[in-house]
Amino acid sequence: MKKILILDRDGVINQDSDAFVKSAAEWLPLPGSIEAIAKLYKAGWILAVATNQSGLARGKFTQQDLDEQHAKMLTLIRAAGGDLHHIAWCPHGPDDACACRKPKAGLLDQISLALNLDLTGATMVGDALRDLQAGQARGCQAVLVRTGKGMQTLATNEGLEEVRVVDDLAELAEQLLA
Incomplete structure (x- = not known):
């Protein structure tokens, strides 16, 4: 197994919000997620x-707002002794017909290019089916967390045949490091 982990953000690393996470003040890490990233x-x-x-x-927030959210996330991760190698985000709406959403x-593909890595065999972690499908499209092993929208995703039970399910990122880190 390759030691590459790709994480969805909202609902996996931080609390999700149906009203969008719009600022660094609203960006709140899920219990254990920062420590899990640092350990890995x-x-x-x-x-x-x-x-x-x-x-x-x-128009719910600006690029500066997003940059500030990511700066907060990175500050917390680095304070715990960890780091992220790359952050890729899609700025488009559901009807924009982009290739990144x-x-x-x-x-x-952006992550693969930025890090010069083949993601086949990597692990993709998400709380929604679309996260897992994106990873599976590039040969990643899919892991669903029960945090964020994970329980809703689990309840539909669609497309989860080859998906590993864990309570949260902290549990996954324990399993991967065992």
Whole structure:
């Protein structure tokens, strides 16, 4: 198994909001997620984030707001002794017909290009089916977390045949490091 982990952001690393996470103040890490990322980083994992951020296209927040959210996330991760190798985000709305919005795999292609990595065999972690589908399209192993929209995704039970399910990122990190 390749030691590459691609994470969705909202609902996996931080609390999700149906009203969008619009500012650094609203960006709140899920319990154990920052520590999990730091542990994996220290163990030699390559870590990247692939996140749909349609709030940009919808005018809910600005690029500066998103940059500030990511700066807060990175500050917390680095304070815990970890880091992220790349953050890829889709600024488009659902009707923009872009190549990057999950379930399309464009964000993974950006990560692959930026890090010069073949993502086949990597692990894609998400709380929604579209996250997992994006990863599976590039040969990643899919892991669903029960945080964020994970329980709703699990309840539909669609497209989850070859998906590993864990409570949260902290549990996944424990399993990967065991």
